[in-house]
Amino acid sequence: MVVTLTIGLDLGGTFVFALSGAMAGVKHRLDLFGVLVLSFAAATSGGIARDVFIGAVPPAAISDWRYIAIPVLAGVIAFYWHPILERLQSSVLLFDAAGLSLFAVSGALKALAFHLGPVSAAILGMATGIGGGIVRDLLIAEIPTVLKSEIYAVAALTGAGVVVVGSLLQFPAHVVCAAGFVSCFALRFAAIRRGWRLPKPVQPSRGESRSGRSHG
Amino acid sequence: MVVTLTIGLDLGGTFVFALSGAMAGVKHRLDLFGVLVLSFAAATSGGIARDVFIGAVPPAAISDWRYIAIPVLAGVIAFYWHPILERLQSSVLLFDAAGLSLFAVSGALKALAFHLGPVSAAILGMATGIGGGIVRDLLIAEIPTVLKSEIYAVAALTGAGVVVVGSLLQFPAHVVCAAGFVSCFALRFAAIRRGWRLPKPVQPSRGESRSGRSHG
Amino acid sequence: MVVTLTIGLDLGGTFVFALSGAMAGVKHRLDLFGVLVLSFAAATSGGIARDVFIGAVPPAAISDWRYIAIPVLAGVIAFYWHPILERLQSSVLLFDAAGLSLFAVSGALKALAFHLGPVSAAILGMATGIGGGIVRDLLIAEIPTVLKSEIYAVAALTGAGVVVVGSLLQFPAHVVCAAGFVSCFALRFAAIRRGWRLPKPVQPSRGESRSGRSHG
Numbered sequence: 001m002v003v004t005l006t007i008g009l010d011l012g013g014t015f016v017f018a019l020s021g022a023m024a025g026v027k028h029r030l031d032l033f034g035v036l037v038l039s040f041a042a043a044t045s046g047g048i049a050r051d052v053f054i055g056a057v058p059p060a061a062i063s064d065w066r067y068i069a070i071p072v073l074a075g076v077i078a079f080y081w082h083p084i085l086e087r088l089q090s091s092v093l094l095f096d097a098a099g100l101s102l103f104a105v106s107g108a109l110k111a112l113a114f115h116l117g118p119v120s121a122a123i124l125g126m127a128t129g130i131g132g133g134i135v136r137d138l139l140i141a142e143i144p145t146v147l148k149s150e151i152y153a154v155a156a157l158t159g160a161g162v163v164v165v166g167s168l169l170q171f172p173a174h175v176v177c178a179a180g181f182v183s184c185f186a187l188r189f190a191a192i193r194r195g196w197r198l199p200k201p202v203q204p205s206r207g208e209s210r211s212g213r214s215h216g
Numbered sequence: 217m218v219v220t221l222t223i224g225l226d227l228g229g230t231f232v233f234a235l236s237g238a239m240a241g242v243k244h245r246l247d248l249f250g251v252l253v254l255s256f257a258a259a260t261s262g263g264i265a266r267d268v269f270i271g272a273v274p275p276a277a278i279s280d281w282r283y284i285a286i287p288v289l290a291g292v293i294a295f296y297w298h299p300i301l302e303r304l305q306s307s308v309l310l311f312d313a314a315g316l317s318l319f320a321v322s323g324a325l326k327a328l329a330f331h332l333g334p335v336s337a338a339i340l341g342m343a344t345g346i347g348g349g350i351v352r353d354l355l356i357a358e359i360p361t362v363l364k365s366e367i368y369a370v371a372a373l374t375g376a377g378v379v380v381v382g383s384l385l386q387f388p389a390h391v392v393c394a395a396g397f398v399s400c401f402a403l404r405f406a407a408i409r410r411g412w413r414l415p416k417p418v419q420p421s422r423g424e425s426r427s428g429r430s431h432g
Numbered sequence: 433m434v435v436t437l438t439i440g441l442d443l444g445g446t447f448v449f450a451l452s453g454a455m456a457g458v459k460h461r462l463d464l465f466g467v468l469v470l471s472f473a474a475a476t477s478g479g480i481a482r483d484v485f486i487g488a489v490p491p492a493a494i495s496d497w498r499y500i501a502i503p504v505l506a507g508v509i510a511f512y513w514h515p516i517l518e519r520l521q522s523s524v525l526l527f528d529a530a531g532l533s534l535f536a537v538s539g540a541l542k543a544l545a546f547h548l549g550p551v552s553a554a555i556l557g558m559a560t561g562i563g564g565g566i567v568r569d570l571l572i573a574e575i576p577t578v579l580k581s582e583i584y585a586v587a588a589l590t591g592a593g594v595v596v597v598g599s600l601l602q603f604p605a606h607v608v609c610a611a612g613f614v615s616c617f618a619l620r621f622a623a624i625r626r627g628w629r630l631p632k633p634v635q636p637s638r639g640e641s642r643s644g645r646s647h648g
Binding site: 241244246247249250253254264268273274275278279281284354355356357 | 573584586
């Protein structure tokens with residue numbers, strides 16, 4: 001049952017992140033296939049990295065047709081109906097938060113199922129959650145938003161950590177998943193709504209930056 | 217015999233993509249070793265990803281000296297004779313198309329040999345074909361051309377798909393490979409010559425882009 | 433004993449590269465967690481790639497808590513005491529050279545322990561050394577310094593090569609490691625001090641560059 005739960009959470013996250021990747025492609029005026037490649041990369045990179053790291057090869061995103069069909073579907077939707085999606089911009093932020101939470105939970109669950117230790121499982125859950133967005137931003141040559149934005153990776157780590165602790169305490173799997181999802185989503189949602197941010201370095205290091213792009 | 221065929225196709229693609237990576241390095245005025253690193257990255261990234269995903273570790277590009285010698289050779293050629301290669305610019309485009317076709321075919325063949333399903337094998341063939349160019353462009357901080365350019369990934373997917381279908385129908389391996397190569401190469405060649413493009417999003421999303429670099 | 437030696441060298445390199453990643457994050461004004469993500473990425477990417485390539489999954493950087501604790505420690509240090517580190521800028525360059533040497537040696541040792549051939553082991557040692565810096569620079573959207581700077585990858589390859597040759601000749605492990613470390617560090621140090629560089633392409637390819645960013 002845990003397997004079914006993991007896959008269900010994973011597929012949900014796949015769809016949401018595929019939409020985010022496809023929208024990024026539309027914004028950069030890519031052609032249809034470029035949009036599909038970004039959709040696939042955003043949706044599957046986190047899970048592929050997780051599966052490679054735990055030795056679950058070939059990764060589910062390659063061997064299971066649903067992980068291929070869903071990004072194609074999301075890419076086509078974004079390509080033809082992006083004006084509607086853009087009006088839902090704040091909804092997209094919520095979808096993204098949902099995807100982050102789904103992947104953080106499914107990543108931690110799968111790592112535990114492959115007998116990784118608790119700290120490793122929490123780290124892998126976080127990596128599964130943030131990996132897709134990092135690759136998406138790299139491909140469009142931007143500094144990954146996870147590095148710059150409000151509480152994001154922290155939320156994923158929290159959700160994954162809740163799953164790991166709950167599993168160690170042998171709570172039922174669906175309770176653990178719900179708690180992990182809610183804790184990640186609530187933290188991310190609050191960060192968006194209230195503009196919560198983590199502290200920045202005390203003093204800027206003037207004239208040190210080798211690139212002016214971070215100020216552009 | 218399929219193994220020999222796969223390796224032969226792979227080595228041919230390695231040389232061509234190594235040249236493309238080395239030329240990118242020369243254009244960015246890298247030193248000799250920088251050119252060699254780009255040459256190696258462009259030539260082997262697609263195959264390394266494929267081998268990691270199917271569990272064929274260490275990847276052939278690491279364990280087989282020919283995959284190391286060929287990029288070094290191509291890098292040195294590009295470094296010292298790049299003016300000649302630049303005059304052959306359109307030939308380079310053709311070489312690149314040949315490399316794409318060779319890798320798409322060899323990638324799909326190897327995935328099938330490792331018992332992946334047909335859809336997975338076609339996707340992995342495409343990834344093998346386009347992976348090197350993506351890493352090459354990431355390293356020089358550009359949006360990968362595969363995301364922006366004319367029919368490219370589509371051609372790789374077509375070639376890999378022909379190989380998969382032909383293998384399922386149990387046609388002889390060399391016939392299948394020839395058909396896969398020709399279909400990919402012809403599609404890519406026609407796209408270059410006739411300026412074929414895939415459709416772009418109907419309506420630009422004005423003022424949405426967070427980065428001005430895609431218009432630079 | 434070789435295992436202990438490998439891990440000790442690896443942990444030392446991890447700390448030094450974590451500092452370099454964290455300092456890059458501070459320079460780009462990332463928040464605390466962004467700094468930690470860059471610290472972790474710079475410290476562990478080379479080793480993760482090596483472990484995935486040789487089939488040692490889950491990678492030590494995921495499964496061993498010390499590889500997680502050290503980047504966190506280095507990230508916090510850089511975040512709160514970066515003005516001091518900046519005054520030590522030239523020391524940081526030396527630390528970086530030390531990290532490169534430590535990783536090149538540990539990478540080659542581990543590859544040999546997993547029965548890779550000599551050329552593969554030297555290449556993997558180099559990749560372990562330069563991998564972290566490449567990912568660090570990709571994440572902040574810059575052309576990796578390894579591609580542009582003075583003798584860097586060459587030094588790593590030299591150090592790894594010394595380890596491989598010494599091991600083949602069955603010299604004692606600690607002698608081999610010391611020789612590998614010293615050869616890499618000395619080469620890198622001399623390159624920094626004396627401004628040694630590798631040759632650049634004879635003639636610039638004017639007007640060919642598609643991007644003005646390498647001249648910015």
